[in-house]
Amino acid sequence: MFGSDFYLPLAGVFLAAYSIASWFPRKKRNPGGLPLPPGPSPLPIVGNVLGLNAEAPWLSYTEWGAVYGDLVYSRLLNQEIIIINSEKVARDLLDKRSYNYSDRPAIVTLTNDFFGWSFNSVLIPYSDRWRLHRRLFHQAFRSEASLAYHPMQIRKARELVSNLLEDPENYAAHLQTHSASIIMSVLYGYETAARDDPLVAIVDRAVTLAVGAIRPEVAAFLGAFPFLQHIPAWFPGASLKRTALLSQKYAHEMIEAPFKYVQQSMASGTAAPSMVVDALKKITGNDPSGNVEMAIKESSVTAFAAASETTASTLLIFILAMLLHPKVQERAQAEIDAVVGTDKLPDFEDRQSLPYVEAVLREVLRWHPAVPLSIPHATTKSDIYEGQFIPQGATIITNTWAMTRNAAKYGNPEEFLPERFLDADGELTDDTASFTFGFGRRVCVGRYIADASVWSAMVSMLALFTITKCKDERGNDIDVNPKWTAGVTSHPTAFRCRFTPRTPGMTSEKLAEML
Template structure:
């Protein structure tokens, strides 16, 4: 590649950024003729805005720092994208819930970036319109509390498969938590039973999700939004590797949409399809002679659920393992509670849940201590608005800083400490803070929260009942301490870390486990 070619994209980009900046400034003046102030925030540089001040591997930390400096509502700019940061639960509820008419859209450039990488099917990034309403209706039928309740026996069975996998192959514990999360949602959505390892459909899904998670990032979206021509340059153009990635991602996404859907269609044709979100919706569509649009929505919402559920649920479980490793006294207290309520001849089930308040508090503290989606999923302002005297421009990206909400010292003293006890009142009873904000707010709130809650609870309580989570030892027999690092992106989980997951009782075998089922 020649040196001059290397400069072609940045030069074109800089020219369009200046032009875009001028147009944005002019349209801001036009929109805000009453000249109300924007919320306070860091001073943006020309063209790039506040990009340079952002800690790219932990943007939520920068945003929380800005929250401490400028307050509950912060204005910043990433290239030409106007960002309104919400740093408190109260403002999140005031805007996303009480003014949900205005704050239920998704930012256009995030939707475009999704489309660019072949993820136009993705319900999470659909604009706030009739297509989104249709997807949401399909989710509601399959994931509402009464429906979610019916999956609990399957979720317990999957938790027990997880225990088997941990016992048989402890080295690959990380993969087992991932398989557990994906296999639950595959069962709910497609009635598909995954193999414990190397499942062909799961490989297709993992391939597509991994590439998308690595590619569809807020900074990529900001870039493609600021320089729209980049979406149209040919893949052979120097520096255009993102375009080649996008072509590959499109192909992977198509395979991911089709493979599990065809599995259901085939089973329906042979009369062997079990009840699932897709089979039930397709039967209803047949009965009602539904449109092609409806059938397409079934296909799209189904695959979205799998992508949205597996990464988030397994990330939360990896965070759970890390916190147990770092806080052995919490682990011991949770195990003592399980032993005293359940004993050692059977495994916990959902009927025990209300009798295990400390385990409940552990789950809440896992969601709080490191939320799997630290900046939630961005919303967008449909119209200009005014909040507490500040102007919120139409089209602005609205980021709920979940991380800052979890670091609210007034509600969570010493927030970096992992302390389940914080969820108990002076009367010794669990308080009513279920950390629900980890699942977003308003009309776009997570549709899978009831399923996620049951998947996480059953995995946590089953693992703690049977296993100890311990530090590995070095050659001298000393504990290997872990200094955790987390992935950045829409979801966040710990990078691989050394950890031993061993049965609590010496000589505990597969046969012992089978007797406890």
């Protein structure tokens, strides 16, 4: 889970575990003696840690759900975990009882800023500070406001396909730049370079490190053994401490660099409209404590980090899906050709006339959700659900992965089948796979912008390219056996593919004329 060099010097930790067992917080039990949700039997001290797939915990939770049901109890060291494997249960609890399920776990790695990410709006507790962040987000990201970004998103999608035409081998880097460039424009009015943008590099570096490190399993481990946070970085095996120090440095750079850009552009009178610019103008002279300015800084960089990572991950999943399912790609392209033609690229005005493309997008979200476990919630008070007791302060994990594998709703769930989102007449169903964006008051605030960003990039790539497998020296297809990253987000690791222009002789000059 943490790497072998982290485990070796800790061989004696578990031997000494009973001597520090008194550190474990005592949970308030229910006076009625109601049962906890069923789950795997925990071992003394370590709980269910050893039975957890650390690289893909959502798989373990889904397996537990098949045995124990939609609501599963487990324990990771001293932390009680309630896993929700059903969309119905998630809506019953996180939506209908959001007043009790909108907090975040008291993660030791965040409350003491061990990784440098305590600023993150997604992770801070349910509080006045969080509500201030949420208000700032709402002004820029609500559904009505998101419509104003459509022209910019189409322009960025055109830049993406231009980069793919010129340099297809570095497609993953282009996707990252594309995703970051959209949110940078929304938040800071910043225009990224087509490639190797310095601000994008700063954020990518910080997010990549944090995504793999800030996980519930890591937090539970450090919560049970807090002294490990104070081990010197030079100590043999203290790789997590070294990672934390590096993460603190990267996070500070990620927070300050784009904000300074806005301050400088406002001072010079060249600032473009953006969330940060608009928010700063509203507080001029009315923020003596500096709390609102700090909230603007924190909320904007949170959106920057979250959106650039998840949008790029979703587009990587889309490319892999098209590579592995050429018939789906052909059908989507045929629909685009019939509705839009071949002499121009689709626009948002065409979206309602492209139901199969829309179904492909929904199936990408379902087939491999970029955030398989969402972000953990926590209970403010104890609760009872269908006769089962949910403790106060329990970590609530929404297993989005299990919801996408609901065979009763999605037959043959492992198959990539966009048709599942179409009715017998070829019209879209009411299922938008919205649960992949979370539930309750903690639902993803940027979902409208993310949806439009993914659609515009996806439909542009489909219109211009055919995505295929690479060939070996004998002209045979090189098989792709996808492997997936671990952490808060999950996407396929690097794989080879070809972006072949659908129009013979397509060049950068011809593409520029088409655009």
